[in-house]
Each structure stands twice: as C-alpha cells, then as structure tokens.
Amino acid sequence: MSLFRTELRRLAKRRFARWMTAAGLLVLVLIVAGMFLSNQKIGPEQWAEAERTAEQQYRDAVSSSEQERALCEQAKTSGAEFWTTDCASITPPPRDAFEAEWYLPSTFDFRESFGDLLIPLAGILAMVGFVVGASFVGAEWNTGGMMNLLLWRPKRLTVLLTKLGALLTGLLALALPASVAWFGSLWLVATWRGSTEKVTSGVWQSFLLTGLRGIVLAMVAATVGFALASLGRHTAMALGGAIAVMVVGQVGLGILLDVAGVRFAEAWLLPTYAYAWMAKTVTLQDWRSCSATYTGECNPATLDITWQQSSVLFTVGVAVILGAAMWAMRRRDIT
Template sequence: MSLFRTELRRLTKRRFTRWMTVGGLLVLALIVVGLFFSNQKIGADQLAEAERSADQQHQQQVQWAEQERANCERAKAAGENVDYYPPDCAEITPPLREDIQADWFLPSTFDFKKSFADTLFPLAGILAMVGFVVGASFIGAEWNTGGMMNLLLWRPKRLTVLLTKLGALLAGLLALALPVTVVWFGSLWLVANWRGSTEGVTSGVWQSFLLTGLRGIVLALVAATVGFALASLGRHTAMALGGAVAVMVVGQVGLVILLDLAQVRFAEAWLLPTYAYAWMTKTVTLEDWRTCNATYSGECEPAILDITWQHSSVLFTVGVVLFLGAALWTMRRRDIA
C-alpha cells in the first residue's frame, strides 16, 4: 500500500481536519452572505434618492449658516465675547450645492474591479489559518498518541515518513484551496452582478486577481509547512499553537511597544503581518514622518521604505528552510519515544 495514499486518507478522515475545514468554509460563506445583503445595485431610483438627500443636506447647511450668521451679528451688537466667530459675520456662508456630491449618499455597492482584490485577503488568511492548525494537529497527534512510533516499525525510514506526511498535508490543502478559490471568484462575481457592478473588468484585471489568488494559496502552504514543522519539533500540537500565540501576540505586541519606545524608523518593517500584506499586494510603502525630505517646492515629504513581495518571499523561504530543516534534523537525531 502506498504510504502517501495512506497518509492522505488519514488526513482526510481525521475529525479535527473536517471540522476545521467546515469552520473555515462557514466563515467564508458568511462573508459572501454579508457582502450580498450589505450592498445594492445602483439604478435610477438610488441615484434620484441620493440627489434628494444631497439637496436636503444643502438646505440644512443653508439654514445652519443663516442661523449662525444671525447669532454672530446679534452677539456682536450686544458686545459679547465672540472670539469663536469670524471678524466679519458675512463670512459665515453655506457650501455651494455642487460641493455636496450625490455620490456621498449612494448606498454601498460591490464594484468587482475595485473591491474584489481586498476580499482575497480574508480568503488567504482563513486558508493559512486552516493550513497551520491542521498541519500542526496532523503531525502533533501522531506523536502524542504514539502513532508515529507504530508507523516507523512498518516503515523505518524516518525522513521519508515525515516528508511523506508533509506531502500529504500540502496535497490535501492544495486540493481544498484551489476549488475554494474558484468558488470564491464565482460567488463574488455573482454578488457583483446582482448587488453591484462588473464594469471595467478586463483580461489584465483578471490576470492580476488570479495571481493574487495564487499568492494567497502559496501563503497557506507556507503556513501549513511551518505549523507542521513546529509541531514536529515539539512532538505536540501545542508546540505549534503556543509558538504562534507567542510570536503573533506576545512577541509582535511587545516588539511594537519596544520599537515605539526606541523610536525606530519604519517599525512596521519588523512585523510579520507587513510581509504577509506585501506578499499579497506586491508592495507596501512605509512612511516615516519624523524625517523630512525637503522638495524644490519647499514641501516636507516623509522618508519612505518599500517592502516588496520579493522581500516577503525571501523571509518565507528562510522561515520554511529553518523550521523544516530543524524538524528533519531532530527527526533523524532524536530517539523515537
């Protein structure tokens, strides 16, 4: 019997894997439902209502300006302290009607071209979370229950067994992530058709969305590998989950406080979420307003630092190599007990 097929079957049969997958899919479904009911398709009725709301807002501003101008003139005539009014009460004027745009009063609508890229972030985040937790539980449970020791009696090649388990995990996650991403594209396309707009979506826009979706899948695979490696190092699921909590909650929050106290430039460059965001968006520009770069026009512009997807790829590669390499090394060197 193939070891890979056996591990893949063991992965899919685990109740924790199924429940974690169902939970992640349920969250994604709730996001789609929320987007559907919180958006509307803009038509003639919505535009007319927005125009009426803009007219009403302008009338309210006119009434307010007239009342404040009258209060200003009355206060000055009575000799009261009117420092909060301008020197000339005639300067209190309402905004022009064209300054109040009807677009401000339009209901929320789902513009596929403008909004879809942002929806890929929660998709990638949920897939990464599912991959990390399932990966950690998959190998952690094997160590905790003694399944790994029993398996090595049948297949004594330690590294082959560990890497096969990892391969089964990544294959299972990929088999989940690809159709989920396709369904995500289709669901939000339908939301845009029924509750928004799909105008301006060209082949170039589709290509950009597809590449971002693929980067999200790669991020999930990296998270699953790291979770698997950490749990293998500690030979317990809690090692990976505890490490994640320590790094993301204690370490990152503490690091933010420390960097802020030390007034370190571009403090966000030391935070992991910055690199995950840069991986998805291709570039994140950090600004340091404490540094003034004077321009020829005399303006003060902040110093900037670009974090690109190449920087993120280097960080992810180093992390995978270090954690997985350490897991393989300890698997080969330590006693199986």
C-alpha cells in the same frame, strides 16, 4: 498499501481537520453573505434618492448658516461675545459642495474591491493550514501513532515527508475549489449588487496571480505548523510557538521598536511581509524624518517592502524550520 494514500485517508478522517475546515469555509460564506446584504446595485432610483439627499443637506446647511448669522447679529447688537465679529462672512457653502455620489448606497465594484478580498481568503486558508498541519503530526506523536507507523515503515524521513506531502495535497484540494468558489460568488455579488465593469483580461490575470500567492502562503503556513509540531512532538508546540511569535514577538517587538524610535519599525514585523506578499508592494513611511520640497511640503521618507523580499524570508524560514524538524526526526530516539 501506499503510505501516501494511507496518510491522505488519515488526514481526511481526522475530525479536527474536518471541523477546522468547516469553520474556515463558514467564515468565508459569512463574508460573502455580508457583502451581498451590505451592498446595492446603483440605478436611476438610487441616483434620484442621492440627489434628494444632497439637496436636503444643502438646504440644512443654508438654514444653519442663516441661524448662525442671526445669532452673530444679535450678539453684535447686545455687545455679547461671539466667535466672529464679521457676520457677513457667515455664508452657506455652495450647492456644488454637496455631490449626489456622496450619498449613494454602498455598492460592490468587482475591479476596485475584489483584490482586497483575496487577503482574507489567504488568511483563513493559512490559518486552517497551520492548525491542521500542526495537529496532523502532533496528534501522531502524542498518541504514539508515529512509533507504530515507524514499525511498519522504518524510514523516518520518508514517513515525515510523506505526511507533509499528504497534508499539502489535502490543503491544495481544499484551497483550489475554495478559491474558485470565492471568485465565482463575489462575481455574482458584483453582478447583482454592484458592478463588473472594466474587468479586463489584465485585471483577471492580476487577480489570479494574487490568488495563487494566497494559496502558496497557506501552504507555507501549513508546512511551518507541521514542522513546529514535529520538532516539539506535540500540537501545543506549534500553537504555543505561533502565539509567542505573534503576541510576544510581534506586539512586544513593535512596542519596543516604537519606543526606541527605530525607523520603519514595521519592516521588522512578520505581518508586513505577509501583506507585501499578497499586495506585491507595501510602502512604509517615516514621518519623523522628511524631505522638504520647493513648495514647502514635508514628504516622509519611504521604504518599499516587495513580494520578492517576502519570498526570500518565507523560503529561508521554511528551510530552517523544516530542516530542524527533519534533523530532529533523524537524530532523536522514537519513544
């Protein structure tokens, strides 16, 4: 019997993996439902209503300014104090200050909004991959299943890497159809409750590349969770490590860097690189130091974090953590 197929079957039959996958997919469904219910397609009726609202807002502003001017005149006559003595300066705003498009209902523009919605998709897939990856190997160590498996297939690294391969294959089998469904469902939301205009082939290519980077991010998270749990021989090792890194490391480090006045403190935080990986570039600003322009403006110093820098960080991190797990598997006793 193939070890790889056995591990795939074992992964598919794990109840925790099924429930975690179902929970992640449910969150994605709720996001799509929320987008559908909170947006409307803009048509003549919506424009007409927005025009009426803009006109009403303008009339309210005129009435309010007239009342304010009357109060000013009253105060000037009685000698009471008022915030201004020039009552003639209290005038209503111009009609063109109330544009109808400001009062249009929310609408889902696929070209403008879909790129940002690929980030929560990647985040949910990464979370599912990390937790399932950690439990997949952590439970084997905790229940003694790893020792029994090594009696049947005594090559330690082969067993470990085959388990990892099965995990990544299973995650890929989840991520690809989930991504396709995400693209399709939000396209339907834009069709029925928004706009699909100006979506060119170049826009599709950009979205597809971003979606691909999201799947890679999920596989990196799964590999890290798997390696940490294998290194500690328990699922809690990975989950505890993740909590320590995010809460103690990231939040605590962020506060410490801010107190110390370190420039571009976000450059030392892991979420910045995850976001840069998805968005291609993140521009950090330091308002504590700025370069004055000839117009007198104070432009903050900037630092760009690119997806290439994120890829180097992720590659080194995965290599170190997975390498440590392989070294521990090879060197430590199996008891």
